Amino acid sequence: MASVSRTTRRRERIMAVVNRDPMEAPHKTRTDALIAGGAGALSVVLALLTDPARTPGAFGWVLLIASAVPIAWRRRSPLLALLAMIPLLVPYHALDNAHAAPMPQTWIALYTVAVTGRPLRTLLTGIGVLSVMVTVVLTINAHQGLELLRISGWVVAVLFCGVDMRVYRQYMASVLERAERAERTREEEARRRVAEERLRIARDLHDLLAHSITLIGVQTSVASHILTVDPDRLDRHAIATALEDIADTCRGARAELRTTLEVLRDGGHDSHGRPGTEDPLPDLAGLPGLVRAAEAAGAQVDLAVHAPAGRLAPATGAAAYRIVQESLTNAVRHGGAGVRVSVAVVPDGDGALRVTVTDDGTGLPKDGSTPGFGMVGMRERARSTGGTLDAGPRPGGGFEVSALLPFQEGEPTP
Incomplete structure (x- = not known):
């Protein structure tokens, strides 16, 4: 049971991160700095392994590593971070260095633009980036330019992934908003019903007690009047009638009050917890x-x-x-x-x-x-x-x- 609970909590944390708006995530700068460092390290590995014949020189290494730095500010200004990478990557590719090496930071920047911007801006950005990359590489090496054009499908896939994630988060936000609105409506309805029930109970108790106490007071006054006006000629029958009327009033008030209190105590359910029938x-x-x-x-x-x-x-x-x-x-x-x-x-x-x-x-x-x-x-x-x-x-x-x-x-x- 403990392992299942831990798994459930871990899944809930993961879904919370996925559903959260990236622009509202905590520790954005620190997280993006770590991502930029990871993208730079992965670019170095790709430059060494993917195409040893095009291993960058000293200036190429500087351009490659520097192209990952704007990722640290990708959530503050996604489009500017992507534009800051272009002046670094154009000379990098122009020197005919390993063309696949800068892909990690390029994909991250493109994904950020797609997930935070409108689809039209994402489409124009993707077309612009691909056009610049392919044009630069084709002017240097036609074969590498065609290869870059062939693998550009990954860039398109990253953009579509970002757009899809943005739509999904918007959908989840609307679902949560509707759920919160429905919960507020239920709470307001519950408060309204409680207020109406309290008002109904107050009216019933007032009608019951005011009526009964008034009658008892008048009947008591009648009995007191008979006893004090002419004590020598005591009308026992009149006194007995007044006292019997008082007793009848008390019994009726007690029965009605008991019914009201039973409804309040039981909450409208019978002794077995089932919803009971309302009193007539x-x-x-x-x-x-x-x-x-x-x-x-x-x-x-x-x-x-x-x-x-x-x-x-x-x-x-x-x-x-x-x-x-x-x-x-x-x-x-x-x-x-x-x-x-x-x-x-x-x-x-x-x-x-x-x-x-x-x-x-x-x-x-x-x-x-x-x-x-x-x-x-x-x-x-x-x-x-x-x-x-x-x-x-x-x-x-x-x-x-x-x-x-x-x-x-x-x-x-x-």
Whole structure:
């Protein structure tokens, strides 16, 4: 396993070097200086072995070794490095020295021009270099000129290799860029979903706790009033009714809170780790329960529900339920004792559901206190279904909440 891991890491390092832009490689000058030294050494070996009859003289050796020096700056200015080699190689070939000896530095310079430049520049450079080399050698030795022309295919192959490597690196760069863009998109989508889920949980907890705590507070006040107004004529039945209403409210709140916490704890999976089915959303069928809880707190509620002809989308039903719940909570909290509330949920046109909750109480507090999140939550729920919500005091007194929700016929649940 260790050898496989080392092999994998070595392969990854090699591919990283291959895919990396040569103009962005670290230690460019030091690396190119070593390459220039290696090319010069290889040229000396070729001059000694390939054609002993044309072994360079002292001046030829100077020209041959000097032609490898520009390779040290090949990545800073590839074309200038190649042009700097031409004045050195022209007299070298003109002296009829070993013509194959300067090939290493020539190939390296041509490859660098091809891998860093555009194809048109590479083509023109290759034609120019070959023309100069063949012309010079032909004027000296026709046989050597034809031989040089015959092996010029290697020069063309080097140029094509450079162009191919440049195209490959551009392709890999585009692939990496697309992968990074896709990763950023996934991360942004994940953050957006987390934010939406946090907002949904905040709305659900607010609706649940605010509604239940408000009802418990009102029912407790009723029991306290009965106990303190006339202790000599204790109405045990009224106290028992108030306490039972408090217990019912606590049980309902505890059950709904447990469901929410189980979803948060399990992450939407069952005990075996499989994706679980989502808990059913509240809908219009739960409105009578809200009315009974509000009436137990002292409100007088008139409920009128006319379901649309098509099947109501679960999100729309849940939004209508939560809007009515928050509206009743505000009416009980701010409307005063015996507040009258009218709840109407009826179709509005062909594709919308109108939810209207009006009361004759004093409305929201006007004492300058900081408003809560109930109104914000109702508007967000309406917007989440593509609907709108208006809320404010009524001209004749009281408060009105009116929401228009597109009911969108939902798909049957499998």
